[in-house]
Amino acid sequence: MKKLTNKVMAASLVVCMAASMLAGCGNSAPEEADTAEMTGAAEEADATKKADTEETTESAAAGEINLMASQNWIKDVDNELFDKFEEETGIKVKVSLTPDNEYETLLGTTLSGGSDVVDMFMYGAGSQMISAGIPDVAVDLSGEEWVNNLEIWAVNANTYDGKLIGFSTWGVDYEGVLYNKTYFEENNLEVPETWDEFMALCDQIKGLGVTPLYEGINGTWHTQSWVYAMTPLMAKENPDYIEYLNESKDNKFADFKCFRDGLGQIEQLLAAKEGSAPKYYTNDGQAEDWFGSYISLQDRETVMMFTYSAYAAELKANGCTDEFGMFPLPVLDNKTAVSNGGGYSKFINKNSKNIEACKALLNFLAEDENLETYYAARTDLVTASFKDVESVAATTATTDVLSRTEEPVVMLIKDVLYWDPDVYKYLQGMADGTTSSDDFISNVDEYRETMFDTVAE
Amino acid sequence: MYRKKIYKSYFTYPALFFYILLFIIPVILNFVYSFTNWNAIKMTGETVKFVGLDNYIKIFQNKELIRVIFRTLFFAAVTTFFKNIVGFLLALAFNEGLKTRNILRAIFFLPAMLSPLIIGLIFGSVFMKNGFANQLLIVLGFENLTRSWLTTKSTALGTTMFVEIWRQVGYHMVIYLAGLQLIDKTYYEAAAVDGANEMQQLIFITLPRIIPSLIINLLLSLSQGLKAFDIIFVLTGGGPSGSTELINTLVFREFGKKLYGMSSAYGVILFVITAVAGLLVLKLRDDQDE
Numbered sequence: 001m002k003k004l005t006n007k008v009m010a011a012s013l014v015v016c017m018a019a020s021m022l023a024g025c026g027n028s029a030p031e032e033a034d035t036a037e038m039t040g041a042a043e044e045a046d047a048t049k050k051a052d053t054e055e056t057t058e059s060a061a062a063g064e065i066n067l068m069a070s071q072n073w074i075k076d077v078d079n080e081l082f083d084k085f086e087e088e089t090g091i092k093v094k095v096s097l098t099p100d101n102e103y104e105t106l107l108g109t110t111l112s113g114g115s116d117v118v119d120m121f122m123y124g125a126g127s128q129m130i131s132a133g134i135p136d137v138a139v140d141l142s143g144e145e146w147v148n149n150l151e152i153w154a155v156n157a158n159t160y161d162g163k164l165i166g167f168s169t170w171g172v173d174y175e176g177v178l179y180n181k182t183y184f185e186e187n188n189l190e191v192p193e194t195w196d197e198f199m200a201l202c203d204q205i206k207g208l209g210v211t212p213l214y215e216g217i218n219g220t221w222h223t224q225s226w227v228y229a230m231t232p233l234m235a236k237e238n239p240d241y242i243e244y245l246n247e248s249k250d251n252k253f254a255d256f257k258c259f260r261d262g263l264g265q266i267e268q269l270l271a272a273k274e275g276s277a278p279k280y281y282t283n284d285g286q287a288e289d290w291f292g293s294y295i296s297l298q299d300r301e302t303v304m305m306f307t308y309s310a311y312a313a314e315l316k317a318n319g320c321t322d323e324f325g326m327f328p329l330p331v332l333d334n335k336t337a338v339s340n341g342g343g344y345s346k347f348i349n350k351n352s353k354n355i356e357a358c359k360a361l362l363n364f365l366a367e368d369e370n371l372e373t374y375y376a377a378r379t380d381l382v383t384a385s386f387k388d389v390e391s392v393a394a395t396t397a398t399t400d401v402l403s404r405t406e407e408p409v410v411m412l413i414k415d416v417l418y419w420d421p422d423v424y425k426y427l428q429g430m431a432d433g434t435t436s437s438d439d440f441i442s443n444v445d446e447y448r449e450t451m452f453d454t455v456a457e
Numbered sequence: 458m459y460r461k462k463i464y465k466s467y468f469t470y471p472a473l474f475f476y477i478l479l480f481i482i483p484v485i486l487n488f489v490y491s492f493t494n495w496n497a498i499k500m501t502g503e504t505v506k507f508v509g510l511d512n513y514i515k516i517f518q519n520k521e522l523i524r525v526i527f528r529t530l531f532f533a534a535v536t537t538f539f540k541n542i543v544g545f546l547l548a549l550a551f552n553e554g555l556k557t558r559n560i561l562r563a564i565f566f567l568p569a570m571l572s573p574l575i576i577g578l579i580f581g582s583v584f585m586k587n588g589f590a591n592q593l594l595i596v597l598g599f600e601n602l603t604r605s606w607l608t609t610k611s612t613a614l615g616t617t618m619f620v621e622i623w624r625q626v627g628y629h630m631v632i633y634l635a636g637l638q639l640i641d642k643t644y645y646e647a648a649a650v651d652g653a654n655e656m657q658q659l660i661f662i663t664l665p666r667i668i669p670s671l672i673i674n675l676l677l678s679l680s681q682g683l684k685a686f687d688i689i690f691v692l693t694g695g696g697p698s699g700s701t702e703l704i705n706t707l708v709f710r711e712f713g714k715k716l717y718g719m720s721s722a723y724g725v726i727l728f729v730i731t732a733v734a735g736l737l738v739l740k741l742r743d744d745q746d747e
């Protein structure tokens with residue numbers, strides 16, 4: 001009997017042990033807490049603490065604004081301006097930052113059920129805000145004075161159903177192939193206009209003993225940009241491609257010939273090998289390999305990278321003395337660059353008890369002097385969302401790419417619903433030969449189908 | 458039996474209450490949610506609807522899952538094997554004899570006390586293209602062996618296993634040490650008098666008496682291996698192209714897609730696998746007892 005009892009006890013212990021991993025799955029909150037702990041950043045842990053309803057309600061009553069944002073969206077200059085706002089008005093802006101990967105989950109939890117936990121929050125403008133349901137919870141700002149001073153693209157990106165709901169102090173940036181102009185001039189290299197010329201250029205650079213491209217293919221986000229570069233091709237094949245793809249799960253990426261052909265060329269570039277190593281690109285060999293690009297480009301280990309034009313300013317700030325230019329990715333001989341559609345905006349939670357204070361903050365941030373301060377500090381922004389800002393400076397890469405492109409097209413991820421978050425895996429698979437471009441397309445379409453079905457349920 | 462010294466059962470109620478509230482109920486909810494389409498695709502309006510076995514059907518139609526399950530089992534088996542072999546050998550070495558054994562015990566136990574994040578960041582640098590591992594290989598004349606260990610498909614899983622073993626081996630060493638300390642010295646003295654050599658003492662005295670420690674270590678290391686997440690997440694994020702994806706990283710990824718019902722179903726599958734593995738180890742112990 002004792003032995004049986006022991007067995008039952010032991011079995012129960014095993015079940016509990018196994019169940020311990022499930023405890024986190026029953027509720028989103030513990031998962032988020034775990035992640036915050038794992039990433040280790042104190043500010044992330046603070047963010048979780050700050051999402052305390054009671055505290056926020058009290059703070060609102062005391063003239064405080066609780067602003068929630070992802071960790072890379074608030075810069076030093078934002079905090080400086082918030083301090084200045086507090087000096088002028090006595091209203092404190094408390095910023096709650098969360099890890100990038102967890103932001104959407106945390107924000108969703110925070111806003112659900114008409115909560116007033118946050119007074120303001122940040123989110124991507126354009127279709128991103130629409131598909132996330134932001135118009136349901138955001139205050140209509142159409143009547144605010146600063147609206148008249150916004151650039152047209154910023155008005156469009158932040159408007160839904162005739163109401164402007166987002167406040168943007170970001171900017172439009174452009175993406176293409178960044179190249180070391182100084183190195184190109186020294187070695188008489190020509191900027192390519194067709195895919196064949198691009199591949200020939202890569203071989204020419206290899207002949208000079210240099211790896212042509214830095215490509216952070218091990219990270220989760222970067223290599224996808226090559227796919228977004230095909231947006232102008234899709235727009236050319238079907239000008240209503242956004243409406244077409246967003247209309248139904250039966251309308252697929254597979255229906256676009258240019259998508260299939262273009263992906264084939266990208267596969268050709270990524271999968272080319274020299275021995276067992278990639279032929280045309282390299283990276284620092286870490287899972288998060290983005291940051292290795294600064295050193296690689298600065299040391300001329302590589303001389304090109306697919307990225308955004310403001311990246312040239314980042315290289316300069318990092319001590320790089322070479323000049324950089326940019327050209328549109330000539331996939332299928334494309335000559336049009338893509339734009340990011342305008343970055344992230346601030347929204348006021350319509351359930352906040354502090355709406356007037358939030359509006360006062362936006363009015364303050366939209367003052368000319370503060371806009372100049374903001375854009376002077378944001379060297380990563382190459383255009384402004386407000387008219388006549390003098391301190392915003394385009395990089396040499398921005399100027400170059402705009403001189404080479406037709407009217408840039410907003411990248412597809414900004415407009416097309418349900419973009420598969422595993423795309424980076426398919427691209428890694430294309431690079432190592434385990435995934436074909438056809439697999440890529442069927443996976444992406446399958447994910448969209450699942451999402452359409454899930455939403456329909 | 459001193460009945461008066463046994464505390465009343467209601468003393469357990471507060472602990473039981475919190476255990477049920479914070480552990481048992483979330484676990485049960487997880488099972489329930491695995492049969493729903495709970496998702497937050499639309500951020501401001503979550504959806505929960507009962508969908509029966511749909512999530513499980515979708516999961517088992519996914520070819521990748523089978524590979525992930527086998528990879529998880531392989532990861533758990535290999536790390537369990539080496540954690541125990543190396544841990545046991547270290548325990549034998551530091552059990553007695555060495556003057557510096559206390560310092561060495563502390564040194565080998567230290568990685569178990571470090572955050573997986575810190576370990577991940579350190580080893581991310583060690584195994585990068587120009588990292589310490591490759592520099593060492595070059596110095597030793599093995600330049601042809603250098604590679605990006607964590608981002609090359611053929612070496613990524615093995616490298617993460619190495620880091621996981623390095624991280625936990627000291628922890629298992631301590632459990633074996635505790636077991637070794639409990640073995641009565643007179644057994645060894647009697648065996649020595651009878652002419653048994655060290656190997657015979659190890660096989661006929663040490664090993665049979667270390668079984669309880671072995672069972673505990675097997676249970677713990679299997680559980681750690683099957684539930685591995687943090688070290689993988691930091692070192693490779695499941696890549697390159699899914700070659701280090703384990704069930705728990707898959708659960709996290711589904712959660713990131715805001716498909717909470719599907720993520721719960723993956724969690725239930727891992728629960729079943731872990732429970733079966735644990736029960737098998739206990740069966741081993743029971744057979745040993747008999």
